[in-house]
Amino acid sequence: MLWNINAQKVAEGYGISLDDFIETVNGSGTSPITEAAVATLLGGKRVVGKQLPYDVVVKERINQLVEVRNICKTKYVYFSPSTATGKGRFYDENDYQKKLSSVDSYVFCDLRARFTEPPKFYEIPVDKVVELTDNGTIKDGKLTVKQFFDLFSYDQYALKP
Numbered sequence: 001m002l003w004n005i006n007a008q009k010v011a012e013g014y015g016i017s018l019d020d021f022i023e024t025v026n027g028s029g030t031s032p033i034t035e036a037a038v039a040t041l042l043g044g045k046r047v048v049g050k051q052l053p054y055d056v057v058v059k060e061r062i063n064q065l066v067e068v069r070n071i072c073k074t075k076y077v078y079f080s081p082s083t084a085t086g087k088g089r090f091y092d093e094n095d096y097q098k099k100l101s102s103v104d105s106y107v108f109c110d111l112r113a114r115f116t117e118p119p120k121f122y123e124i125p126v127d128k129v130v131e132l133t134d135n136g137t138i139k140d141g142k143l144t145v146k147q148f149f150d151l152f153s154y155d156q157y158a159l160k161p
Contacts, residue, residue: 002119003041007115025072038107038121038159044061053081065103065105068107070109074145076145079143080096080141081141091141104125123160137151
């Protein structure tokens with residue numbers, strides 16, 4: 001599933017240039033918007049005002065509890081809790097295992113091009129994440145960006161409603 005955004009219109013809506021808008025796109029700043037987009041695309045509800053292990057709830061679907069993440073210009077793609085990612089935050093195996101037992105899937109939005117092309121959404125079932133963790137492919141709740149795209153082809157893992 002592609003996210004068709006007219007970046008020029010978004011920039012105009014903010015009253016800024018397209019280049020200035022593109023420059024502002026980052027993973028954390030775009031997270032609430034990505035979560036809302038995933039909820040809309042899947043016909044679910046975004047979790048607001050609560051710190052839960054997932055961001056979107058979609059009834060009438062096998063993967064009902066969805067964690068939404070962005071892939072930007074960073075070295076790693078994280079499956080660990082957000083409390084373990086970022087400056088001054090550390091990986092904790094127990095927290096990671098709790099996360100894995102609390103979600104049904106992860107949806108990743110490829111924002112590396114920062115809306116200069118439509119971002120792709122990938123859905124990774126938590127069972128696959130557990131398998132890759134158990135076999136040592138995912139270490140400390142993360143993969144390199146290269147590993148992610150080598151392991152998860154868009155043809156196989158594209159988000160479907």
